Every structure is written in structure tokens, then in C-alpha cells.
Amino acid sequence: MPAPTRSVDESFLALPLSALAEAALTRAVDLGCEHADLRVERIRTQTVRLRDARPESLSDAEDLGLAVRVVHEGTWGFAAGVVLTAAEAVRLAEEAVAVARVSAALSTDRVELAPEPVHPDARYVSDYDVDPFDVPDADKTALLADMSERVLAADGVEHVQASCMQVKEQKFYADTAGSRIVQQRVRVHPDLEALTVDRATGAFDSMRTLLPPAGRGWEYLTGTGWDWDAELAEIPELLREKTKAPSVDPGRYDLVVDPTNLWLTIHESVGHATELDRALGYEAAYAGTSFATPDQLGTLRYGSPVMQVTGDRTAPHGLSTVGWDDEGVQAQEWDVVRDGVLVGYQLDRNMARLRGLPRSNGCAFADSSAHVPVQRMANVSLRADPDGPSTEEVIAGVDRGIYVVGDKSWSIDMQRYNFQFTGQRFYRIEGGRLAGQVRDVAYQATTTDFWGSLRRVGGPGTYRLGGAFNCGKAQPGQTAPVSHGCPVAVFEQVSVLNTVQEGGR
Amino acid sequence: MTARRAQDVVEQVLAASTADAQITYVVEGSEANLRWAGNSLTTNGAMRSRRVAVISFVDGGAGMAVGSVARSGFPDVAELVAASEHAARTAGPAEDAVPLIGPDGGAPAATGDWDADAAETSIDVFADFAPALGQAFGEARDRGRLLFGFAEHRMETVYLGSSTGLRLRHDQPTGRVELNGKSADFGTSVWAGTGTRDFRDVSVPDLAAEVDRRYGWSQRTVELPAGRYETVLPPSAVSDLMIYLYWTMEARDADEGRNVFARTGGGTRTGERLAALPLTLRSDPAEPGLECAPFQVVGGSSSAASVFDNGMATPAVNWLEDGVLANLVRPRAWALKTTAPATAAVDNLVLEHPGATASLDDMLAATDRGLLLTTLWYIREVDPQTLLLTGLTRDGVYLVEGGEVTGAVNNFRFNESPVDLLGRVVEAGRTERTLPREWNDWFTRAAMPPLRVPDFNMSSVSPAS
Numbered sequence A: 001m002p003a004p005t006r007s008v009d010e011s012f013l014a015l016p017l018s019a020l021a022e023a024a025l026t027r028a029v030d031l032g033c034e035h036a037d038l039r040v041e042r043i044r045t046q047t048v049r050l051r052d053a054r055p056e057s058l059s060d061a062e063d064l065g066l067a068v069r070v071v072h073e074g075t076w077g078f079a080a081g082v083v084l085t086a087a088e089a090v091r092l093a094e095e096a097v098a099v100a101r102v103s104a105a106l107s108t109d110r111v112e113l114a115p116e117p118v119h120p121d122a123r124y125v126s127d128y129d130v131d132p133f134d135v136p137d138a139d140k141t142a143l144l145a146d147m148s149e150r151v152l153a154a155d156g157v158e159h160v161q162a163s164c165m166q167v168k169e170q171k172f173y174a175d176t177a178g179s180r181i182v183q184q185r186v187r188v189h190p191d192l193e194a195l196t197v198d199r200a201t202g203a204f205d206s207m208r209t210l211l212p213p214a215g216r217g218w219e220y221l222t223g224t225g226w227d228w229d230a231e232l233a234e235i236p237e238l239l240r241e242k243t244k245a246p247s248v249d250p251g252r253y254d255l256v257v258d259p260t261n262l263w264l265t266i267h268e269s270v271g272h273a274t275e276l277d278r279a280l281g282y283e284a285a286y287a288g289t290s291f292a293t294p295d296q297l298g299t300l301r302y303g304s305p306v307m308q309v310t311g312d313r314t315a316p317h318g319l320s321t322v323g324w325d326d327e328g329v330q331a332q333e334w335d336v337v338r339d340g341v342l343v344g345y346q347l348d349r350n351m352a353r354l355r356g357l358p359r360s361n362g363c364a365f366a367d368s369s370a371h372v373p374v375q376r377m378a379n380v381s382l383r384a385d386p387d388g389p390s391t392e393e394v395i396a397g398v399d400r401g402i403y404v405v406g407d408k409s410w411s412i413d414m415q416r417y418n419f420q421f422t423g424q425r426f427y428r429i430e431g432g433r434l435a436g437q438v439r440d441v442a443y444q445a446t447t448t449d450f451w452g453s454l455r456r457v458g459g460p461g462t463y464r465l466g467g468a469f470n471c472g473k474a475q476p477g478q479t480a481p482v483s484h485g486c487p488v489a490v491f492e493q494v495s496v497l498n499t500v501q502e503g504g505r
Numbered sequence B: 001m002t003a004r005r006a007q008d009v010v011e012q013v014l015a016a017s018t019a020d021a022q023i024t025y026v027v028e029g030s031e032a033n034l035r036w037a038g039n040s041l042t043t044n045g046a047m048r049s050r051r052v053a054v055i056s057f058v059d060g061g062a063g064m065a066v067g068s069v070a071r072s073g074f075p076d077v078a079e080l081v082a083a084s085e086h087a088a089r090t091a092g093p094a095e096d097a098v099p100l101i102g103p104d105g106g107a108p109a110a111t112g113d114w115d116a117d118a119a120e121t122s123i124d125v126f127a128d129f130a131p132a133l134g135q136a137f138g139e140a141r142d143r144g145r146l147l148f149g150f151a152e153h154r155m156e157t158v159y160l161g162s163s164t165g166l167r168l169r170h171d172q173p174t175g176r177v178e179l180n181g182k183s184a185d186f187g188t189s190v191w192a193g194t195g196t197r198d199f200r201d202v203s204v205p206d207l208a209a210e211v212d213r214r215y216g217w218s219q220r221t222v223e224l225p226a227g228r229y230e231t232v233l234p235p236s237a238v239s240d241l242m243i244y245l246y247w248t249m250e251a252r253d254a255d256e257g258r259n260v261f262a263r264t265g266g267g268t269r270t271g272e273r274l275a276a277l278p279l280t281l282r283s284d285p286a287e288p289g290l291e292c293a294p295f296q297v298v299g300g301s302s303s304a305a306s307v308f309d310n311g312m313a314t315p316a317v318n319w320l321e322d323g324v325l326a327n328l329v330r331p332r333a334w335a336l337k338t339t340a341p342a343t344a345a346v347d348n349l350v351l352e353h354p355g356a357t358a359s360l361d362d363m364l365a366a367t368d369r370g371l372l373l374t375t376l377w378y379i380r381e382v383d384p385q386t387l388l389l390t391g392l393t394r395d396g397v398y399l400v401e402g403g404e405v406t407g408a409v410n411n412f413r414f415n416e417s418p419v420d421l422l423g424r425v426v427e428a429g430r431t432e433r434t435l436p437r438e439w440n441d442w443f444t445r446a447a448m449p450p451l452r453v454p455d456f457n458m459s460s461v462s463p464a465s
Helices: A017-030 A086-104 A137-152 A228-244 A259-274 A349-354 A391-396 A447-452 B006-015 B077-090 B129-142 B204-217 B235-247 B251-255 B332-338 B360-365 B418-424
Strands: A035-051 A054-072 A075-081 A122-125 A159-175 A180-198 A203-208 A251-257 A309-312 A333-338 A379-382 A400-412 A418-430 A433-438 A441-446 A454-457 A464-473 A478-486 A489-498 B021-037 B040-059 B064-072 B145-162 B167-183 B189-196 B227-233 B280-283 B317-321 B349-352 B369-372 B375-383 B388-394 B397-401 B404-409 B411-416 B432-434 B446-448 B451-462
Touching: A017 A035, A017 A054, A017 A086, A017 A159, A017 A180, A035 A086, A035 A137, A054 A086, A054 A137, A054 B077, A075 A086, A086 B040, A137 A159, A137 A180, A137 A228, A137 B077, A180 A228, A203 A228, A203 A418, A228 A433, A251 A259, A251 A391, A259 A309, A259 A333, A259 A379, A259 A400, A259 A418, A259 A447, A259 A464, A259 A478, A379 A464, A391 A433, A400 A441, A400 B388, A418 B411, A418 B451, A441 A447, A447 A454, B006 B021, B006 B040, B006 B077, B006 B145, B021 B129, B040 B077, B064 B077, B129 B145, B129 B167, B129 B204, B167 B204, B189 B204, B189 B432, B204 B404, B227 B235, B227 B360, B235 B280, B235 B349, B235 B375, B235 B388, B235 B418, B235 B432, B235 B446, B251 B332, B360 B404, B388 B451, B411 B418, B418 B451
Parallel strands: A054 B064, A075 B040, A122 A180, A251 A400, A379 A478, B227 B369, B349 B446
Antiparallel strands: A035 A054, A035 A159, A054 A075, A159 A180, A180 A203, A251 A489, A309 A333, A309 A379, A400 A418, A400 B375, A418 A433, A418 A441, A441 A489, A454 A489, A464 A478, B021 B040, B021 B145, B040 B064, B145 B167, B167 B189, B227 B451, B280 B317, B280 B349, B369 B397, B375 B388, B388 B411, B397 B404, B411 B451, B432 B446
16 A cells, blocks of 8 residues: 555644643643543534535534543543633643542542553554545535436436535544654545435335445545446436335345445444443443443354454544544454454453453544543454355355345344344345345344354455444444445345335335 | 634624625533443543534625535634635525525514623532432442443533624523443343433432332343234333424425325325324423523524524424424425425424323323333334334333233334324323433433324344343
8 A cells, every 4th residue: 555645734733732732731640640641633524415406505614622531540530622722721631630530439440541552753644635625615516516417317316415524534642651643534425315206106215326435535526436427327227126116025035235235234233242342331321232242252153154354443445444543542453253253342441451451452532522532433344255256146146035235224222133224225136146126125133143144255356345424322422434344245044024014004 | 813702703703704694603512421331430521612603695696605614612703704705605506595584573582691601511510410329329239230321411502693683692501311220130221311401400319219110110021022012102212203203394305205294296294184182293492491592593504494594583383283284394495485384493392182191100000901111212214205213122111911010021123103103192191301312412302291002013022131
């Protein structure tokens, strides 16, 4: 991989980062803190929305602030503000200690952090070519309008929604051990959906692009990493075919799940289930817990022996990819499921210490300076079979099944057992061949049954990165961007529902 | 030099405008929170924020165009105004353009004191709550049980000014507490929660007593299969379904035939009976205990709101009247286009059955055999055509037999449409303030009755506890 050509913006480096760090960390040490860290974050977000090729909204926001987190007599304290002066940094250090004191009466577990080498002068810039905030707004709107018009011009397409969200995230991290880290990441999420309405029957339906959000710049919209033209050209016909497709007969089918759908199933049923904070109960009242408890590490049969899952914060263009996490831990890659058995969790420094591990694997993340870092998801990905088949070869091996493409509706329970997913489109498979679309499909399963039925994974040629900007967790709520790579995969005899029948019609 | 007081920032930004019109608002925020797990604190925080938003309106000849820019903290006023105006000058004409609201038409008659300082909260809001919680931890520990949960208090003051002369201010306190009890093996899980404006009305012993009552119900466990069951939904579960329905009530989408409120053949379902009972679903910014902003603050247009409607009064509105769909959310521009009333969304929601007196306990006493839910979770849209939603039951499904709770049942995945459900409700109890479980990150001001549904669709069993 070539070295990134970009550098951190001068306007961020020009902020009084070192002075804020010295002020806050010195005060925290004076107040007796065992550990203190300071983050300064500037997050620029722009969302362009078009409705039927006409501008609906273009909003541009920047969030700049600082936060001090301390461990004081074994208890966490956290305070955040928006005034970037040394005096405010000192005040936040004092307030964080005050919060720790209020909290001490409620704390029984003593906070200790797993050690991390000091990174005194670290820099990271994500891999992108064109900073989306260097592109004129009018060019962005014009590009999305052109895409919308092309789809809108087709017979049967009544409405088109198009949007693109762009984020530039800049962080400075400093701690009392001496780490000083500056990072800049860019990500974009373009999206287009076509809608058809049948006034006579009142029926309506939609088809959305499969292009995933990615850690890329504006070049992603102009040909790098995705063939937009080809995808937009086929949307109207795919939608027309969907509206005329027969409603699915509910029952059990072999599912061939495309990576454009499978990434989300991995996210929900493997990604969240292998977050150690959930498994330990920290999220029990909100996001939930996990069936994959630490006492089963090394023994839990998660799926069939074909299942190989890794966690990483290093994948090129991954949305969770960083240089260092929000506790100053260097990005790593590790095994989560090996030969179908649970072998690893996602960690932060406190939990790594609790588990007696020598080091965190670097999964702490805060979505802004206003929020405390919590353990958030790495890029959790299903490995392709190095000698595995193409999608056509996979389908050829299925006698009676359904090919699932694109994500849509998703829901999973608080212990990550029972899930239900729909998709953008579904094809019947008969005798190893696609036999047209079917509609109203949802697939429902229990996580370990589903992964236990994994019969075959595709080769590297089928591997794709999917992802989302808006993974939710923690109270107060925080969102995190994350990607999941996977090949096409076959699952045997999965329960398929008819969503119209589920609605009682 | 940027002013420190929010009101002065609004005046500076308005004075710097060279656009045809401008809306500016500053939101001053403060918040404090405590989070706990396994009878011990896990995270906490005290945060302050400030957001300055500038919306410039420029008519380049083809129609009014909009530039909306927001920055946190204390941005440079000249740069901020320039960025907003540049965005407006390079944007195409807005589809939702209408004249801005002024003091003489469309704005609320009276709002908070413009000149007063912003309201604030701090970690001290928990001065009584934290020790009481510590005591509850001790009691739980003594019984071999675990407590999890979250308490948060936020205060936001918005100052909204416009080039048409509006100066509107609103203080919004928002608080919530969730208390989740679990057995040591996590096999039993129970929940109690409440919304609050100031934490003075929050009683940890009352919440702990509700948690204890539900432990009592969980001593006997019963395995039940998927199927359709007579089900009593408590106010929290009702609120999460009704909030989703409310969020879908967009007139434009209905007019365009693309949501559940579209009428076959064109138009909306306004005037159609949706509920079998004479239920009222309504919002009111002055609702006691659920008070919220009496005017609109909009950063970006959508089918639910328009930046041109900033400052527009949001009076009390009935969404359902006597079980009949009465109103949909409709920005002014779309109202003009469709000759229908402009109606703004309000940040609270009340469902009522006029004259109902039955409490949840009364409804259980009148249940021969059925299920009682606690909360709903992970609610997602499966089919927009019918507004079919899926989700899970959470933290307590109880079997009711002969008027009494006789045990705790496994959890289920449900597939249900709140619109369809309204048509099948056979009994509604008396309305009370409740905390939505699924949506309380975004929506805490709700009052709902318990509802009885004869055939709630439990699609499959969830092994989760």
C-alpha cells in the first residue's frame, strides 16, 4: 500500500493542542489522579439531500471541543467543554475530579488500565485522495442531481431520494504517560433510492443502491472503488422486476447471502456479540449483553468449522480503521472466531486489565469530545476461502434456495440470539440457477444455529467491505462508523418468513 | 471578537448578514449523567456545549436558496455568516420557499425571557439521587442481585432570532432514569424507568420497589411457543409503538403515495377511522409535566419540517380524534401546494381513551389468560406499506391467569404494525406519564394508557433474558 499522500490540516495543528494538554494533565496530576487524558476533537459533517433531483437540504456542521478523562482514586471522572483555552482545560480537569468524587460512593470496582507503549509523536491520516470539503457544494449537488435524473428518467420510477454524508474527523490525544497523537480521518456515504407507486392499488416499493459507506474521499463518487454508472443503470429494471415478483412461500431454504447483505448480519450477530463490555454486562440495561460469555472463550462452538472471523482496526478504507484508538492504543488485528470457535473479544484498556491480558487490542472510541470513550466495534470480518468459489459457482451448488442481495431491515435481541433481516432484493434459486426475483422475504434465525449452518464461503473475488456510519451504543448514546468484510456465503435450511403474512394480511 | 452571551451572538450574526433574510439560533447545553452496571458505577460525565446555527436565504433570481451552517463553541461571526451566505449563493432554489415567519404572524405570542441567562444543570442534580442509588446497590448486593442503569439530566436553552424580527427563547429540561435488575446469573431481568424534568420527583426507593415486585413475578417461569396471544401492553411499550407511528405521519409522503397514511387512488387517509376505540393521539407544548418548545427550530428541510418555518408556533394538535386520523405533519410550503393546514410536529405525545379509569393492575385483574409485557426493544421497520414493525419483548413477559400474574414467560420477537394494532385494541386504561424504552435517546415526553390487544403477533421465541 502506498503511503498516504495527505497530511493533517494546518488549521487543526494550529489549535493550542500542546498548551491545553500541559494545562489539563498537570492539573490532574496535582489533584492526585493516577491517569488523565485529554482529547481535542474537530468533526466536520456535511449532508446533501436531494428529493426527485431537486435540493432538499444541505447542512454543514462542525463540532469542536475538548474533554478531560481522569482515574482518581480508582474511579473514572469525565468533563467536556467547548472553550479551547488553558484556563478551561484546567477547569475541566478539576470538574472531572469532582465528578469522580461524586461517583466514588457508587463505585466498587477499582479502575486500572492495561499498559500501552508511549507514542510521543504519532500521526495518522486515513487513505483518501480528495477531501470532500475541498469540493464546491454546487458540484456535489450537481453530481447527485445528475445521478437522480438518470434514474428518474426510467419508466416506472416515480421518486428518487439521493444523499451524501461526508465526515472529516480530527483528533488530538494526550495522556499522563506521555503519548501525543494527532489523527485525521475522512469518510463518505453516498446513497440513492428509487421508488415506484401504483396509485390504483396503493402499492409502493423501492430499490436502493448497494454501494457501502467507506473510509474514502470524494473520489468514491467519481469512479474510484465503485462503478456507479453500472449500478444506476440497472436500478429501474431491478425495481420493475421486484414489483412484479411473486410473494415468497414461507419455509426453510438454503440461503446464498451476498456480502452486501451479510455484512450487517455479521455486525449484529458476531460484531456486537464479541464486545467484551457487553459480555461483562456493562451494556446490560441498554444495548444488551451477549450469549458469548467469557467463560466460554476457547470452547464456544459459534459456527461451522468454515467460519473464520477477525477483528481489526487496520483494513484499508475500513470505517473503524485508525492509527491509534481513543486511549492511545495502536491499531491491531486479531482472531475472534477460529475454525468456528470463539477465541477473542474486542477490548479497551480497563477490560484488558480486568481479564489479566497484557494489552488492549485498541477498541476504545468516543464519537465526539463531548462523550467518554467506550469499547466500540472494530472492523469485524469473515475471511474468504483462499481457494473458494465465485458467486456463480456458489449458486450452482444450491438446488432450492434464495439469493439475498443488499441490506434493509434489521433487528436482533439483547443477547444477540434471535435476529430477523430483510434485503433489497431476493432471487429464487432452482437447480443451481437464479430463477427470478421473489418479494416479501425476511430471514429469521438464532445466531449459533445460523452460523452452524454455514456450509461454504466464497473466494477472495467475492470479498467486499460493507458498513455503516451509525452503529449505536452506550448512554448517553454514541454513534460509531464501522466496516465488515465478507465473501458470499451459503447457509443451509434457514427459516424464511413472508412479511405480508406476518402483518396478518 | 465573538460575544460571549448567546443573545449577543444572535444579534452580531444578524447584523453581519448581507443575505435577503436570515435565521440564527444558539443552543446552550449542559448535561450530567451517571451510568452503572453490576451495582457499581461504570461511566459518568458533566458536559457543556454551545451550537451556533446560521441559515441564510438568498434569491438569485430563480427563487429563494438556502445555506445552513452550524458550528460549536465560539466561532468567528464573520466567517460563519460568510460560509452560510456562500452556501446559499451556490445552492439551487429551494422547493419549500415561503416568506419567513415574523412577529406579527405565525410565531407564538409569548416565550421565555429573551434577556435572561441560559438555564444550566450540573452533576449536583444527583446530590440526593446518588446516595439513594448507593443504598439501592447495597440492598441489591445483600440479596444477591445486580442493578444496571442510567440517569441523565440535560438542560438546553435555545435563542432564535430572525431578520424578520423574531426573538424567541425556550428552556428545555430533559431527564430520564432507567433501573434494570438482574439475577446473578442474568437469567431474570426486570425494569423500571421514568422521565423527569428536574429529578425532584424521582424516587429511587419507588423504582427499586417496582423492580422488586417484578422479581417476585419472575419466581416461576413458563415456556410458551410463538403465536398470537391476548396481550396487555403497558404504557412504555405503547409509547414506543406510537412514537414510530407519529414519526411516520408526514403529509407529503402520504400525498405522494409512499407511506402508510396514503389513500389508495391518491390523497391521504385523513378522516379515516384507524382505531376501533375513540382514542385521541395528540401533542401539546403546554402539556403539564411534558412541556416543550412552543415554536419550531429547524436546521435542515425534510418532508417533516422546513427551514422557512423557523419560529412558527407549534400549538396543541390532535393527530387522532375519536379514533379517526385528524392531522398529519405538514410544513407551510407543502400546505400551500396542497391547500391543507400547515401542522408542525411537537416534542411530546399523548394517547388517551376519554373517560378511561382502569389502571394497569385493574386490566390485569380483568384478564382471564394473557400476556403482560414490560418494554419493547430493537424496533425496526419491515414494510413501510403497512408500517409493519419487528422487535423484541424485553425485561419481563408475564403470564396472567385468572386475573393474577402467575409467572414469567420467555421473550419473543414480534411483527406488528401500530396502525393495524390501533384497529384491534379492545381496551385502553387511564393515561399516565411513561418513559419509552426504545426511543428515549430521542423522545422522553410521553403519556400513554395500557392497551389490551386480543391477538398480538409473537413471531418467534427469543432465548434472550
